[in-house]
Amino acid sequence: MNQDNIVIRRERPDDRRAVENLVRESFWNVYRPGCYEHFVLHRLRDDPAFVPELDLVMEKDGELIGQNMFMRARIQADDGRDIPIMTMGPICIAPAYKRQGYGKRLLDESLDRASAMGCGALCFEGNIDFYGKSGFTFASVCGIRYHGLPEGADASFFLCRVLIPGYLDGVKGVYAPPEGYFAAEQDREAFERFDALFPPKQKLKLPGQLF
Ligand SMILES: CC(C)(COP(=O)(O)OP(=O)(O)OC[C@H]1O[C@@H](n2cnc3c(N)ncnc32)[C@H](O)[C@@H]1OP(=O)(O)O)[C@@H](O)C(=O)NCCC(=O)NCCS
Known part of the structure; x- marks a missing residue:
């Protein structure tokens, strides 16, 4: 616990439904009418590539306000090597606490913990306006292409952060998100x-949604 009573800790089995509900509330109608991310988290927890040590929640005064999770992934390098990396997310902050610095704090702490576990680099899809503040850059700058994206297509959604300096030096390759x-x-x-287990919510088509 610190000055503003923020705790970042591992998710416990009895947090699971509350965390899924938090994810649902935070992503609802943001990228599409409704959202899928609570189901994705639910499924990924049982995936062999899931990283339990980095399955994190954020509490403020004992209230659950954020979560983040990581998966082991790889870059298929053009020279035939498989480069182990991690990918991340869903990450979210409860709607009432967005844009108050909590997301960046959770992200930075998550990255420190991933570093401490020896993670060399992270790739995933996200908004550079948020992730850029925590050291992410466009993956194309690191020589990494997004699986299935035609050459010349906008890849600005595809981000990378090297956690071990030099980890991707000399690497060119392709990343595909885990299935x-x-x-x-x-x-x-x-x-x-699964979604029917949660409180009813209205799906809305809103400007700015991606799907
Ligand atoms: C994205 C999310 C995790 C960010 O957490 P947050 O606590 O709201 O963000 P912070 O307050 O720490 O933001 C730090 C900076 O990142 C940038 N930023 C954060 N969210 C942003 C957004 N949606 N669009 C553009 N810039 C954003 C801003 O520059 C912000 O600083 P500012 O508020 O002083 O301008 C949170 O808003 C959320 O849960 N969103 C819905 C789910 C989601 O989109 N998750 C990420 C999927 S990739």
């Missing part, structure tokens, strides 16, 4: 059944 991130698209029925 589990597409759980909701791949298993619509299971997603709908």
